[in-house]
Amino acid sequence: MIMKKSKLISVLSLIVFAFLFVVAGCGGNTGAADKTTGQDQTTQAATTQATTVAQEPVTINFTTFRADDEAVMKKLIEKFESENPLIKINYDPQKDSGAYYQTLKANVLTGEGVDVFDIHPSVDYASFIREGYMADLSALDFNGNYMDGAKTLTTIDGKNYGYLNGVNMILCFYNKEIFKEVGVDVPKDFNDLVSIVGKLKEKNYGGIAYCGGDVKGVWMAAAMMNEEGGPENYNKYVTDIDTGVMTNIKDNAAIYSAMKTLSEINKSKILYDNSASVKYDQSLALFAQKKAAIMMMGTWVFGTSETDFPGIDYGIFAFPTLNKSNVAYAEPAQITCVFSKSKYLEQAQKFVNFLATPENTSIYIGAAKMTTTIKGVNADFKGSEMLSEQMEKGVNVLPIVNVKNTDLWQTATFTLYENILLKGADVDKEIASLEEILKKADLKNKQ
Numbered sequence: 001m002i003m004k005k006s007k008l009i010s011v012l013s014l015i016v017f018a019f020l021f022v023v024a025g026c027g028g029n030t031g032a033a034d035k036t037t038g039q040d041q042t043t044q045a046a047t048t049q050a051t052t053v054a055q056e057p058v059t060i061n062f063t064t065f066r067a068d069d070e071a072v073m074k075k076l077i078e079k080f081e082s083e084n085p086l087i088k089i090n091y092d093p094q095k096d097s098g099a100y101y102q103t104l105k106a107n108v109l110t111g112e113g114v115d116v117f118d119i120h121p122s123v124d125y126a127s128f129i130r131e132g133y134m135a136d137l138s139a140l141d142f143n144g145n146y147m148d149g150a151k152t153l154t155t156i157d158g159k160n161y162g163y164l165n166g167v168n169m170i171l172c173f174y175n176k177e178i179f180k181e182v183g184v185d186v187p188k189d190f191n192d193l194v195s196i197v198g199k200l201k202e203k204n205y206g207g208i209a210y211c212g213g214d215v216k217g218v219w220m221a222a223a224m225m226n227e228e229g230g231p232e233n234y235n236k237y238v239t240d241i242d243t244g245v246m247t248n249i250k251d252n253a254a255i256y257s258a259m260k261t262l263s264e265i266n267k268s269k270i271l272y273d274n275s276a277s278v279k280y281d282q283s284l285a286l287f288a289q290k291k292a293a294i295m296m297m298g299t300w301v302f303g304t305s306e307t308d309f310p311g312i313d314y315g316i317f318a319f320p321t322l323n324k325s326n327v328a329y330a331e332p333a334q335i336t337c338v339f340s341k342s343k344y345l346e347q348a349q350k351f352v353n354f355l356a357t358p359e360n361t362s363i364y365i366g367a368a369k370m371t372t373t374i375k376g377v378n379a380d381f382k383g384s385e386m387l388s389e390q391m392e393k394g395v396n397v398l399p400i401v402n403v404k405n406t407d408l409w410q411t412a413t414f415t416l417y418e419n420i421l422l423k424g425a426d427v428d429k430e431i432a433s434l435e436e437i438l439k440k441a442d443l444k445n446k447q
Contacts, residue, residue: 217417229254
């Protein structure tokens with residue numbers, strides 16, 4: 001659809017050009033026949049009008065769910081506008097993700113009110129591409145500095161449709177002071193983690209703070225599955241479910257082991273009590289108040305730690321699975337895209353290319369405290385050395401999967417993760433129930 005749109009624009013441009021050529025030719029003949037100064041006046045007026053149009057600023061509508069980035073984005077927008085005086089940016093950050101996507105989807109359907117937008121690295125990314133809402137950004141200069149891992153995530157069918165601003169590792173934050181007091185160190189494996197949490201509980205520090213009230217079992221399940229099998233195996237697992245290829249989940253050893261890890265987390269009671277109802281802010285508060293010495297959280301809090309848990313000297317480690325210890329799990333941050341039907345496609349692409357330069361990415365990463373996806377970026381914020389150290393140990397980034405039938409199976413899989421992790425349900429029974437749902441859905445015939 002995007003290719004057809006590009007061709008349509010080219011054809012329309014030729015038609016407009018031909019029309020102007022004919023009009024100009026007619027005007028010239030009339031002026032010669034009348035032998036008056038009308039031609040000169042008309043030409044001068046047309047030139048003046050064209051100059052006025054060319055110098056008239058255009059406004060690019062940029063919307064995002066990343067309200068936390070407002071200060072740094074305003075700084076970057078001011079920089080962009082000073083370098084590009086004919087392009088203005090109407091910046092619209094929203095805090096409510098649900099409302100954000102409702103508005104975004106309404107705008108892309110009507111073709112109004114959006115030129116550049118951020119999107120979560122989820123099924124919406126692939127579906128927006130399939131529906132023709134994304135402009136192909138493969139030819140933009142930033143692709144030359146774009147790290148291969150990030151580019152792979154945003155590329156579908158050989159075309160890159162977005163700029164992934166960074167990645168956030170979701171791992172364990174620990175209070176160094178409490179660990180020293182209790183006489184424990186970073187766990188070497190899963191059994192060691194169970195032992196350490198037991199010692200912390202003996203000192204009344206509680207278990208691992210986990211915001212299950214918000215993320216249910218999905219966060220932990222995604223971490224365990226990607227750490228165990230890697231992003232390619234996870235992609236295969238999700239794709240096989242979506243296409244009806246998967247008939248026995250246990251056949252995927254890494255996925256089965258990850259689900260058994262969820263069960264062992266529940267059985268060993270290493271999560272903070274009532275994690276099923278703990279919300280995001282409560283999880284941060286438990287860590288800040290030293291009621292929990294360990295917290296599972298995203299590394300985006302590197303940028304808000306002085307507000308979220310001030311004065312705490314913290315470290316990080318990957319949440320171990322039954323078989324893996326040091327490989328961390330990461331989620332892609334927001335992906336910045338260009339609306340394919342934007343009236344100002346060239347200017348919108350120019351803005352995205354500006355954001356993705358090493359210089360401007362350094363400004364953004366320094367404020368957002370994330371792991372960069374652009375080569376040549378200098379990250380010098382507090383804690384950046386910890387991120388670099390973990391990157392060297394290994395990080396598996398959640399892949400963006402191209403699936404179509406999520407409405408038929410996603411709720412069932414999310415429920416399975418929640419039941420095993422937070423409710424202590426039997427792994428094999430839950431898997432059997434999911435397989436029955438998949439068989440009834442007959443996903444092979446839904447393509």
